[in-house]
Amino acid sequence: xxxxxxxxxxxxxxxxxxxxALGVQGYTVYNHMLLATSFRGVEEDYRHLxxxxxxxxxxxERQVEIKGPDSWxxxxxxxxxxxxxxxxxxxxxxxxxxxxxxxxxxxIIIKLSDDHWWLSIADSDVLLWARGLARGxxxxxxxxxxxxxxxxxxxxxxxxxxxxxxxxxxxDIRFFRYEWLPYQGHDFLVARSGWSKQGGFEVYVDDDxxxxxxxDELFEKGKDLDVGPGCPNLIERIEGGLYSYGSDMDATxxxxxxxxxxxxxxxxxxxxxxKEALRRIDREGLRAQVVGLKIEGEAxxxxxxxxxxxxxxxxxxAEFSFDDPCVGRVTSAAWSPDLxxxxxxxxxxxxxxxxxxxxVVSPLGARNAxxxxxxxx
Amino acid sequence: xxxxxxxxxxxxxxxxxxxxALGVQGYTVYNHMLLATSFRGVEEDYRHLxxxxxxxxxxxERQVEIKGPDSWxxxxxxxxxxxxxxxxxxxxxxxxxxxxxxxxxxxIIIKLSDDHWWLSIADSDVLLWARGLARGxxxxxxxxxxxxxxxxxxxxxxxxxxxxxxxxxxxDIRFFRYEWLPYQGHDFLVARSGWSKQGGFEVYVDDDxxxxxxxDELFEKGKDLDVGPGCPNLIERIEGGLYSYGSDMDATxxxxxxxxxxxxxxxxxxxxxxKEALRRIDREGLRAQVVGLKIEGEAxxxxxxxxxxxxxxxxxxAEFSFDDPCVGRVTSAAWSPDLxxxxxxxxxxxxxxxxxxxxVVSPLGARNAxxxxxxxx
Numbered sequence: 049x050x051x052x053x054x055x056x057x058x059x060x061x062x063x064x065x066x067x068x069a070l071g072v073q074g075y076t077v078y079n080h081m082l083l084a085t086s087f088r089g090v091e092e093d094y095r096h097l098x099x100x101x102x103x104x105x106x107x108x109e110r111q112v113e114i115k116g117p118d119s120w121x122x123x124x125x126x127x128x129x130x131x132x133x134x135x136x137x138x139x140x141x142x143x144x145x146x147x148x149x150x151x152x153x154x155x156i157i158i159k160l161s162d163d164h165w166w167l168s169i170a171d172s173d174v175l176l177w178a179r180g181l182a183r184g185x186x187x188x189x190x191x192x193x194x195x196x197x198x199x200x201x202x203x204x205x206x207x208x209x210x211x212x213x214x215x216x217x218x219x220d221i222r223f224f225r226y227e228w229l230p231y232q233g234h235d236f237l238v239a240r241s242g243w244s245k246q247g248g249f250e251v252y253v254d255d256d257x258x259x260x261x262x263x264d265e266l267f268e269k270g271k272d273l274d275v276g277p278g279c280p281n282l283i284e285r286i287e288g289g290l291y292s293y294g295s296d297m298d299a300t301x302x303x304x305x306x307x308x309x310x311x312x313x314x315x316x317x318x319x320x321x322x323k324e325a326l327r328r329i330d331r332e333g334l335r336a337q338v339v340g341l342k343i344e345g346e347a348x349x350x351x352x353x354x355x356x357x358x359x360x361x362x363x364x365x366a367e368f369s370f371d372d373p374c375v376g377r378v379t380s381a382a383w384s385p386d387l388x389x390x391x392x393x394x395x396x397x398x399x400x401x402x403x404x405x406x407x408v409v410s411p412l413g414a415r416n417a418x419x420x421x422x423x424x425x
Numbered sequence: 426x427x428x429x430x431x432x433x434x435x436x437x438x439x440x441x442x443x444x445x446a447l448g449v450q451g452y453t454v455y456n457h458m459l460l461a462t463s464f465r466g467v468e469e470d471y472r473h474l475x476x477x478x479x480x481x482x483x484x485x486e487r488q489v490e491i492k493g494p495d496s497w498x499x500x501x502x503x504x505x506x507x508x509x510x511x512x513x514x515x516x517x518x519x520x521x522x523x524x525x526x527x528x529x530x531x532x533i534i535i536k537l538s539d540d541h542w543w544l545s546i547a548d549s550d551v552l553l554w555a556r557g558l559a560r561g562x563x564x565x566x567x568x569x570x571x572x573x574x575x576x577x578x579x580x581x582x583x584x585x586x587x588x589x590x591x592x593x594x595x596x597d598i599r600f601f602r603y604e605w606l607p608y609q610g611h612d613f614l615v616a617r618s619g620w621s622k623q624g625g626f627e628v629y630v631d632d633d634x635x636x637x638x639x640x641d642e643l644f645e646k647g648k649d650l651d652v653g654p655g656c657p658n659l660i661e662r663i664e665g666g667l668y669s670y671g672s673d674m675d676a677t678x679x680x681x682x683x684x685x686x687x688x689x690x691x692x693x694x695x696x697x698x699x700k701e702a703l704r705r706i707d708r709e710g711l712r713a714q715v716v717g718l719k720i721e722g723e724a725x726x727x728x729x730x731x732x733x734x735x736x737x738x739x740x741x742x743a744e745f746s747f748d749d750p751c752v753g754r755v756t757s758a759a760w761s762p763d764l765x766x767x768x769x770x771x772x773x774x775x776x777x778x779x780x781x782x783x784x785v786v787s788p789l790g791a792r793n794a795x796x797x798x799x800x801x802x
Binding site: 050051052053054055056058059060068072073074075076077080085146147152171172173174176177178179180181182183184185186200249292293294295320321349351352379380 | 427429430431432433434435437445448450451452453455456462463523524529541548549550553554555556557558559560561562563593596630670671672687698728729730756757
């Protein structure tokens with residue numbers, strides 16, 4: 049293992065000194081910013097997240113703010129999801145797609161008003177794409193990255209903890225809806241969302257000092273709930289079927305190749321860049337898909353490169369052979385303590401179905417694997 | 426210090442397994458890719474770089490390839506540097522500037538032919554900006570990120586090492602010029618360039634396997650030259666006045682604020698996005714600039730956040746006071762063994778001149794500092 053070399057280029061957040069003090073073990077870099085990856089080990093963090101409540105510094109979910117008369121037109125142009133019926137206080141998981149039908153990002157889009165939108169982005173500089181498009185098309189918009197640093201409160205006790213601070217009203221926020229809730233005289237946007245399947249909220253902190261006070265109070269008020277520091281958890285997010293942009297999907301594939309069909313509205317009367325490309329992909333048929341894999345044997349360490357996948361099992365009735373072509377690759381993997389097996393996301397040709405036998409070549413050797421549905425749990 | 430959590434999202438390079446095996450101590454992330462930051466410690470690496478020759482994996486210098494009839498038009502539109510007289514086999518340090526005159530990136534632009542350009546980029550997704558602009562303006566171009574992974578050979582013995590492999594002809598390549606040179610039957614683009622002031626070359630590796638053979642031969646043929654692994658060196662680059670995009674300059678300032686005036690050709694008859702904005706900044710006059718600072722006292726660790734800077738010295742004739750406003754911030758700093766002082770880049774109002782007394786508030790307390798010219802050596 050190597051150290052991460054801290055520098056001003058890898059941006060800190062208003063909460064970094066607190067995250068450091070809480071004993072963070074590992075960092076990654078996301079949107080040029082620090083993001084914790086474990087506190088007490090990925091497996092212990094996973095267990096805690098599924099039983100208690102965690103506070104996450106997800107400042108790296110940067111907001112691309114689009115304001116002005118053409119802001120809806122630009123926002124819709126970038127995504128294949130139909131936003132024509134979008135209302136205030138709604139959040140939308142929305143793949144961004146370029147003119148070739150390829151994924152640029154997969155943000156949560158938040159409608160603040162008809163001419164005011166936030167794109168809460170995954171790891172690519174959507175700001176630059178949006179500004180390039182706006183300039184080229186001559187749109188009347190203002191596009192910025194405001195100083196907004198989300199904090200996520202995740203886990204089965206998230207409602208109880210949040211209610212102690214924001215009041216009982218927070219329990220009434222529905223999934224992917226938000227409300228403006230006061231804290232120390234300041235209104236925060238609070239959404240029921242977050243990058244886990246354990247339930248919870250994201251608070252869009254647009255005031256550093258009040259946000260730090262909120263952070264501290266979350267830990268203070270949550271002591272008897274066993275509140276702990278946390279971060280997006282590799283095991284939990286694979287179990288729950290949450291893809292990571294840049295790893296499980298990226299700018300080489302379309303949302304149709306990524307099981308995101310339900311967010312692809314290229315059959316509707318809306319105007320977005322990738323519309324013709326998605327129609328063409330639909331006509332021609334998919335060649336590849338993202339599927340789940342269960343990989344046999346002892347726990348594998350998470351991949352830092354994609355692992356090759358072959359057809360068939362490497363056993364006495366062996367169909368598998370290294371002479372056969374590599375048909376796919378594992379993009380994320382982890383040992384699931386609850387499922388007692390290695391689980392993974394994998395890109396495979398469309399002909400493979402749940403139950404099919406595959407072989408994954410991991411750093412610990414060739415392993416039998418079986419195609420399965422996503423999510424795993 | 427925390428660990429870096431490796432994942433497929435933080436892309437490895439064709440050389441990462443070699444870099445790991447050579448005992449890399451630290452990594453950063455640059456253009457979503459791993460970049461080493463030290464092997465034997467930043468100070469020992471610095472000494473070695475100034476005396477011998479190093480091989481660097483700078484794959485993270487990604488290429489944005491622009492091809493097609495409108496490729497020159499788009500390339501010129503993105504930069505304030507006049508490319509109208511550019512010829513093949515030339516490289517250009519070229520600030521990219523948006524319509525507000527703000528820095529998007531500071532790549533090396535390489536002209537392959539009239540309708541074929543590479544932008545060898547710093548740490549932001551220029552690909553997305555270029556694609557957005559091209560789509561909006563309706564340009565006839567193809568924009569991709571090809572699988573090109575540069576290797577840098579840097580240090581006073583770089584010519585000797587490269588001549589042993591590519592022949593004596595490599596010595597004739599002039600600064601910021603390139604030649605196509607054969608290696609194992611494959612032509613590599615070899616430029617006299619690199620992110621140090623010690624001289625050397627960059628080989629644009631567009632074939633993984635042949636590139637790995639080249640890497641291995643560089644170490645094999647350089648044994649008696651004390652060849653070693655290396656990477657952009659914090660101390661050496663500050664001494665030499667090389668700014669890091671994202672730290673010393675970013676999308677909040679213009680190239681005029683970053684001492685890059687000589688690359689700003691807004692007085693010429695060329696068409697680029699930031700032209701009117703740079704003219705306006707010129708008319709209104711600069712308010713801030715990037716300057717050098719020497720900071721007194723014992724060695725400081727490099728900043729992971731910007732350090733505040735105040736006017737005056739904190740001594741018996743004290744002009745400095747915390748009640749005065751903070752006037753600037755240190756963006757990069759390191760202890761220079763050769764200069765026997767801490768050296769830094771700092772953003773300050775334009776009124777400060779070399780020799781002016783300042784106070785830097787570092788994690789080790791307030792320190793006297795003096796404004797000075799860049800480069801330091």
